[in-house]
Amino acid sequence: MTDAGPLTLGTAGHVDHGKTALVRALTGVDTDRLPDERARGLTIVLGYAPLELPSGRRVSVVDVPGHERFVRTMVAGASGIDAFLMVIAADDGVMPQTREHAAVLRALGVEDGVVAVTKADAADPARAVAQARELLDARMPVVACSARTGSGIEELREALGRLAAGLRSRAASAGPARLHVDRVFTIAGRGTVATGTLWSGQLAEGEELELLPAGLRVRTRGLQVHDAQVPRAAAGQRVAVNLAGVARRAVARGDALASPGTVRATRILDCALELRDARHGERVQVHHGTRDAPGRLALLDAGAGLWQLRLEAPLLACDGDRLVVRRLAPPDTLGGGVVLDARAGRHGARPEILARLRALARGEAAPPLAHEAQAPGRGGPRSAPAADPAALVALEERLRAAGPALLSEAQMAGEQDALRALRAAGRAVRVSGRLYAHADVAADVGRRIVALLDARGPASLAEVRDALGLSRKSAQAFLEQLDAERVTRRLADDRRALRRTAKVGA
Numbered sequence: 426m427t428d429a430g431p432l433t434l435g436t437a438g439h440v441d442h443g444k445t446a447l448v449r450a451l452t453g454v455d456t457d458r459l460p461d462e463r464a465r466g467l468t469i470v471l472g473y474a475p476l477e478l479p480s481g482r483r484v485s486v487v488d489v490p491g492h493e494r495f496v497r498t499m500v501a502g503a504s505g506i507d508a509f510l511m512v513i514a515a516d517d518g519v520m521p522q523t524r525e526h527a528a529v530l531r532a533l534g535v536e537d538g539v540v541a542v543t544k545a546d547a548a549d550p551a552r553a554v555a556q557a558r559e560l561l562d563a564r565m566p567v568v569a570c571s572a573r574t575g576s577g578i579e580e581l582r583e584a585l586g587r588l589a590a591g592l593r594s595r596a597a598s599a600g601p602a603r604l605h606v607d608r609v610f611t612i613a614g615r616g617t618v619a620t621g622t623l624w625s626g627q628l629a630e631g632e633e634l635e636l637l638p639a640g641l642r643v644r645t646r647g648l649q650v651h652d653a654q655v656p657r658a659a660a661g662q663r664v665a666v667n668l669a670g671v672a673r674r675a676v677a678r679g680d681a682l683a684s685p686g687t688v689r690a691t692r693i694l695d696c697a698l699e700l701r702d703a704r705h706g707e708r709v710q711v712h713h714g715t716r717d718a719p720g721r722l723a724l725l726d727a728g729a730g731l732w733q734l735r736l737e738a739p740l741l742a743c744d745g746d747r748l749v750v751r752r753l754a755p756p757d758t759l760g761g762g763v764v765l766d767a768r769a770g771r772h773g774a775r776p777e778i779l780a781r782l783r784a785l786a787r788g789e790a791a792p793p794l795a796h797e798a799q800a801p802g803r804g805g806p807r808s809a810p811a812a813d814p815a816a817l818v819a820l821e822e823r824l825r826a827a828g829p830a831l832l833s834e835a836q837m838a839g840e841q842d843a844l845r846a847l848r849a850a851g852r853a854v855r856v857s858g859r860l861y862a863h864a865d866v867a868a869d870v871g872r873r874i875v876a877l878l879d880a881r882g883p884a885s886l887a888e889v890r891d892a893l894g895l896s897r898k899s900a901q902a903f904l905e906q907l908d909a910e911r912v913t914r915r916l917a918d919d920r921r922a923l924r925r926t927a928k929v930g931a
């Protein structure tokens with residue numbers, strides 16, 4: 426069945442293959458808006474543009490970065506799209522992030538798309554066309570084109586029109602409203618605006634929503650779709666939500682806006698996953714919505730692909746949602762799949778649980794097991810204890826400001842409730858001993874240390890300290906954390922090495 430409801434297309438493809446140039450040729454919009462993006466000729470954050478199809482129908486395009494360092498952003502952009510535009514440069518062919526983005530799209534269940542073999546002015550597209558057919562479904566439409574000369578652009582627009590005509594929009598899908606926030610900014614005189622793709626349900630001006638994981642009740646002061654004010658927005662649309670009376674600092678990328686009481690932060694999820702090279706107990710990064718969290722894989726049933734994900738920070742996932750699982754070092758996408766039970770308790774491969782999960786994986790209704798439903802702590806998350814929102818915002822600011830210098834428990838004496846709430850919400854983490862960091866800071870420093878050890882080989886504490894400009898105390902805390910997480914190990918001469926020796930991005 427076809428309809429003309431809202432759709433969102435996402436670009437995909439290796440760095441520098443011409444995604445942004447193609448979006449510009451199709452829409453007239455340069456989605457690389459940041460001065461840094463323009464200076465470096467590199468997409469860093471997600472870009473958006475409305476695309477007009479030959480029928481006159483307008484759909485949204487999300488332009489993602491292709492650089493291997495920004496796969497996290499790509500996954501955030503791709504979750505929530507209806508179809509993809511895979512871009513492959515004729516002169517380069519299929520490259521590592523072409524493959525990785527294809528794996529991400531598969532994991533997210535985004536099966537429909539069009540391949541653009543671009544830069545056809547620079548090289549014969551035949552080889553890249555053949556590679557694309559091998560990587561993706563052989564029946565996938567492939568269009569050779571050039572953003573530089575304009576050749577093939579109208580054919581591409583027509584192929585996208587046929588693609589859109591064959592897709593079912595989510596606009597009519599029932600269910601509570603859910604939007605995963607991918608950008609937050611302020612507009613003078615209007616206050617805080619959060620944007621994202623509306624996954625399900627509807628949003629209406631004046632409506633009350635819940636901001637997660639903080640659990641704050643917020644009111645939508647106004648809604649915009651494609652830069653125009655609208656009274657309501659439907660699933661599948663990119664929406665900018667103007668929030669009344671909410672400080673800019675209280676909202677972050679990775680948060681969700683949802684109908685109150687419908688979404689819970691969760692740390693333990695039972696899932697049906699398709700993964701390659703994954704081990705029981707392996708520490709991975711799990712991506713859902715516009716958020717990601719480290720955690721461990723617990724194998725429940727290899728034959729049926731059933732795994733339990735035990736996360737160190739919460740995700741805002743519901744049953745039936747898709748997620749992506751990435752390896753930490755060397756970073757790569759292992760696969761992904763479907764959440765069967767977003768509120769699982771910590772359990773092993775007990776027969777009655779496996780029977781229930783297998784039924785859920787087949788799409789059958791299976792009520793929670795009675796004793797499970799009553800088990801204390803069911804729901805996975807240690808839900809955020811009540812804390813004064815102002816104290817929470819203030820402490821989060823201090824943690825961000827401290828950066829890799831870290832804050833000690835003593836420096837946060839009197840703020841224990843706020844610290845507990847931030848930790849439960851995944852915004853603060855204990856790095857080592859009594860030292861804490863903002864979760865984004867800890868993730869960033871962790872990635873930089875992994876990149877350093879990958880590039881240089883084993884390094885001493887002093888070398889890591891100097892290369893990253895850290896204090897000795899912070900460098901030691903971060904290295905101890907990476908040791909504990911089994912990302913690094915301490916050699917006999919006290920230097921640190923990555924536990925896996927393969928090259929990053931190989």
Ligand SMILES: Nc1nc2c(ncn2[C@@H]2O[C@H](COP(=O)(O)OP(=O)(O)OP(=O)(O)O)[C@@H](O)[C@H]2O)c(=O)[nH]1
Pocket residue numbers: 438439440441442443444445446447466467468469489490491492543544545546547570571572573574
């Ligand atoms: N010859 C030729 N060059 C192109 C074409 N399209 C893009 N380019 C060039 O390729 C380079 C990369 O283009 P972008 O559009 O920024 O590539 P991208 O895929 O968006 O890159 P990331 O977002 O960083 O992954 C730029 O220098 C473009 O001018 C084309 O059709 N022909």
Ligand SMILES: [Mg+2]
Pocket residue numbers: 444445446457467468488489490491
């Ligand atoms: Mg780009």
